[in-house]
Amino acid sequence: MQDTQYGTQDASFRAAGGEEGLRRLVDAFYDEMQRLAEARRILEMHPADLEESRDKLSRFLCGWLGGPRRYQERYGSITLPSAHGHLDIGESERDAWLRCMFLAVEAQPYTEDFKEYLLKQLFVPAERIRRVCADRLGSREGSGA
Numbered sequence: 144m145q146d147t148q149y150g151t152q153d154a155s156f157r158a159a160g161g162e163e164g165l166r167r168l169v170d171a172f173y174d175e176m177q178r179l180a181e182a183r184r185i186l187e188m189h190p191a192d193l194e195e196s197r198d199k200l201s202r203f204l205c206g207w208l209g210g211p212r213r214y215q216e217r218y219g220s221i222t223l224p225s226a227h228g229h230l231d232i233g234e235s236e237r238d239a240w241l242r243c244m245f246l247a248v249e250a251q252p253y254t255e256d257f258k259e260y261l262l263k264q265l266f267v268p269a270e271r272i273r274r275v276c277a278d279r280l281g282s283r284e285g286s287g288a
């Protein structure tokens with residue numbers, strides 16, 4: 144099957160199992176983050192109680208995959224770079240985040256096609272966030288030199 148099919152309307156949202164499926168994915172994602180030693184640094188960037196983080200990410204993914212914009216309904220507008228601008232995210236933090244997501248996606252009853260598509264799509268904002276953080280850190284270092 145083609146990647147393009149998933150990017151159309153709410154096809155990806157449906158392939159992910161809708162709101163319930165996305166909450167299961169995000170629960171598995173944060174469970175991995177709590178379990179994996181390599182994710183400890185990114186876990187520590189989160190509030191101690193992960194309930195709101197679970198709610199925010201599953202709602203965000205809903206709209207991001209073409210479903211209803213649940214994040215905005217509860218939390219208002221968001222852009223990913225500014226939501227992460229205060230964090231120090233380099234390659235290892237990006238990769239730890241993607242590793243948790245890889246394991247979480249693997250545990251879902253999705254088709255192999257959709258798993259591959261979703262992980263490829265998630266790399267794009269993860270890398271954009273890393274670049275924005277690198278630019279911020281770079282300009283901070285630059286100004287002190």
Ligand code: HEM
Nearest residue numbers: 185188189190199200203226232236237240268269272273
């Ligand atoms: C690049 C690796 C990433 C890391 C290390 C990371 C880490 C974090 C952390 C630590 C928070 C909590 C911030 C706080 O409470 O102050 C957060 C929030 C959030 N992240 Fe990420 N994140 C990453 C990538 C992504 C991606 C790719 C997405 C979406 C596809 C995403 C979506 C969100 C959302 C929606 C929130 C809630 C923002 C808010 O309402 O404040 N993150 N992330």
